[in-house]
Amino acid sequence: MNAFDLSGKAAVVTGGNGGIGLGIARGLSAAGARILLVGRNEEKGAAAVAEFGADKAAFLAADVTRKSECEALVAAAVEKFGRLDILVNNAGVSLRKAPETYTEDEWRTILETNLSSVFFASQAAHPVMKRGGGGKIITIGSVMSVLAAPYSAPYAASKGGVLQLTKALATAWAADNIQVNAILPGWIDTDMTKTARKVVTGLHEHVLARTPAARWGEPGDLAGAAVFLASPASDFVTGAGLPVDGGYMVKA
Secondary structure (H helix, E strand, C coil), X not given: CHHHXXXXXXXXEECCCCHHHHHHHHXXXXXXXXXXXXXXXXXXXXXXXXXXXXXXXXXXXXXXXXXXXXXXXXHHHHHHHCCCCEEEEXXXXXXXXXHHHCCHHHHHHHHHHHHHHHHHHHHHHHHHHHHCCCEEEEEECCHXXXXXXXXXXXXXXXXXXXXXXXXXXXXXXXXXXXXXXXXXXXXXXXXXXXXXXXXXXXXXXXXXHXXXXXXXXXXXXXXXXXXXXXXHHHCCCCCCEEEECCCHHHCC
């Protein structure tokens, strides 16, 4: 299983102090990687670092919608660990309501958090990874990268953009030995989706009925896919979108 070994590797996980990001960080850490967790909530960040241990993880508060802060977080990872091998672009937000009711600020916040941050962080990571001989960039899309719902217009637009951006970066940076792939989570039980269940009538029952696995996902369900895409096992995989959804997208 050496192909999945991340010992000696350094990773950045945006939105890594909770939810899907923390589930992925746990998987990367278990495989041997040291991790810089990035988020806005310092209390949650400190709790996550305590879980891993200060020798295996650190936390940085940053606004990933700003290019300068993405550059700073990459620099912080290099300063802390001496290298950067893996970037997981996980930071994201959602607001569920009818498309005609979104304000301009709400639209921009969702697009900038979910899509612009992926571009800026990947831009910042690219020269470091190139100098180091290669790297792995993992973006977090969604089943909404492909599907859509009446209450998800800006979210679906942003996640569709994430998948297409993933493909574009994969073709651009393959010559630098940087593989860029997306994970497309289904309905995962997080604080974000708990809010969704309060807003969208019947959502819980719909997810159970449509998902062949007949359950909601857990953040830890993303860990295996992330370790695969972060490890040498995926060296000939790039530009892919990997659903981790219990079969949600293949159900007619």
